[in-house]
Amino acid sequence: MTPQTIIDKVWNNHVVHQEGNNPALLYIDLHLIHEVTSPQAFEGLRLTGRKVRRPERTFATMDHNVPTVNRFNITDEIAKKQIDTLASNCKEFGIRLADLKSKDQGIVHVIGPELGLTQPGKTIVCGDSHTSTHGAFGALAFGIGTSEVEHVLATQSLWQKKPKTLNVHVKGPKPAAVSAKDIILAIIQKYGVRFGTGYIIEFTGEAIKELSMEERMTICNMSIEAGAKAGLISPDETTVEYLRGRPYCPEGEEFEKVAKEWLSLASDEGAVYDDTIELDAPSLEPVVTWGTNPAMSSFVTGKVPKLEEVANENERENLRRALEYMGLTPGMPITDIPVQHVFIGSCTNSRLSDLRQAANLIKGKKVSDQVTAIVVPGSQKVKEAAEQEGLDQVFKEAGFEWRESGCSMCLGMNPDLVPEGEHCASTSNRNFEGRQGKNARTHLVSPEMAAAAALHGRFVDVRNLREEALV
Numbered sequence: 001m002t003p004q005t006i007i008d009k010v011w012n013n014h015v016v017h018q019e020g021n022n023p024a025l026l027y028i029d030l031h032l033i034h035e036v037t038s039p040q041a042f043e044g045l046r047l048t049g050r051k052v053r054r055p056e057r058t059f060a061t062m063d064h065n066v067p068t069v070n071r072f073n074i075t076d077e078i079a080k081k082q083i084d085t086l087a088s089n090c091k092e093f094g095i096r097l098a099d100l101k102s103k104d105q106g107i108v109h110v111i112g113p114e115l116g117l118t119q120p121g122k123t124i125v126c127g128d129s130h131t132s133t134h135g136a137f138g139a140l141a142f143g144i145g146t147s148e149v150e151h152v153l154a155t156q157s158l159w160q161k162k163p164k165t166l167n168v169h170v171k172g173p174k175p176a177a178v179s180a181k182d183i184i185l186a187i188i189q190k191y192g193v194r195f196g197t198g199y200i201i202e203f204t205g206e207a208i209k210e211l212s213m214e215e216r217m218t219i220c221n222m223s224i225e226a227g228a229k230a231g232l233i234s235p236d237e238t239t240v241e242y243l244r245g246r247p248y249c250p251e252g253e254e255f256e257k258v259a260k261e262w263l264s265l266a267s268d269e270g271a272v273y274d275d276t277i278e279l280d281a282p283s284l285e286p287v288v289t290w291g292t293n294p295a296m297s298s299f300v301t302g303k304v305p306k307l308e309e310v311a312n313e314n315e316r317e318n319l320r321r322a323l324e325y326m327g328l329t330p331g332m333p334i335t336d337i338p339v340q341h342v343f344i345g346s347c348t349n350s351r352l353s354d355l356r357q358a359a360n361l362i363k364g365k366k367v368s369d370q371v372t373a374i375v376v377p378g379s380q381k382v383k384e385a386a387e388q389e390g391l392d393q394v395f396k397e398a399g400f401e402w403r404e405s406g407c408s409m410c411l412g413m414n415p416d417l418v419p420e421g422e423h424c425a426s427t428s429n430r431n432f433e434g435r436q437g438k439n440a441r442t443h444l445v446s447p448e449m450a451a452a453a454a455l456h457g458r459f460v461d462v463r464n465l466r467e468e469a470l471v
């Protein structure tokens, strides 16, 4: 048989109907929903007198506008309405909901994997662009708009044109002090924010294979920042072991049986992709974004670019505007950028391993007087597990605030905002203008780099701190 990519296998397994080269009708295995993009979809169902076709394949959570302090006291009217509406819609249509009282509540892309709802080979959709996160398991997972949310609720299927396949091959092992976040930021730095347009990405190579599931999620999460429809990684033993024993996974012999099926979905040796690009892992360093899109970044040992380094006039103007917004001087070293806020959280980097890495780095140290630092676990389960290990104490003793789970400072939709003009070292995925609040200045980094910036009030190379810790 012709060797196939996992993308082709999962796609072909889900085509319900297709005529010629027209879009295919895909069966959707799992539909995740949250409070922001679902109200009109449910309203649409009510208006046309339809039901949810497969409530048992639908799962809801509240995350975007949940306050991370006093979570039951939602003062913002729109937020309160969206949260109450999700609760009443789930009740009316018979959908499982992890509400604010639930131990399962958290950011939609954190809880799906954690509960074992996310599994290899599934088609997974959600009215949210970072649905690509679930691709880490070898699922075909992508974000959809609200009208598509309605379509999936009503029919459990979706019309889709098949994207092309792109192999992003990360060669060689990564250095120990370089994180998954640095890998994905470096890929986007090298190839820009549009290279994924029209493609589903498969991440391959030694550096990817070595990653934990949490790290793989960080990589796939940001596929959308390269414009890709989805990003995924072929399942292997790491995937299977992560899922073993999860609440919504099969048990015993049944688990062993599906695990074999999952492994067989991995891309075949010699499978052909429409395109392939490469990144060399051993030469990577920690990355910091200095601009207003995730491609505008440098290694921590580097500098903010100078205008004259850019030949193209449009690009030079973009650079000028970005530096003006960010309040940075062309040519300044990355380590001279002052940091007043630190946010460790979001669906990119708020899982237990992220919190452990940050906690390790700050243990016994103090947050700089100039910095306000918050840690927002991605889910209530992450929060509980971290507290069991005493990570909350480590953070609090260092001067971090320890919060309840939610999207928080990742986007300005809840009370956690960066004040105007201030710089935030953030473990999230978007550094667009105004993303963390009006005129807020976001720098995307890994959890360790964010933790280090909290201690020093500026960016520092975590590799030096690690050496210090060894002396």
Ligand SMILES: CC(C)[C@H](C(=O)O)[C@@H](O)C(=O)O
Binding pocket: 036, 037, 064, 127, 128, 129, 130, 143, 411
């Ligand atoms: C609010 C939601 C629709 C949005 C998205 O689709 O990604 C948000 O999660 C984001 O990260 O910007």
Ligand code: SF4
Binding pocket: 063, 064, 107, 108, 109, 128, 130, 346, 347, 348, 406, 407, 410, 411, 428, 429
């Ligand atoms: S944490 Fe941020 S990126 Fe992720 S779903 Fe929430 S708002 Fe979107």
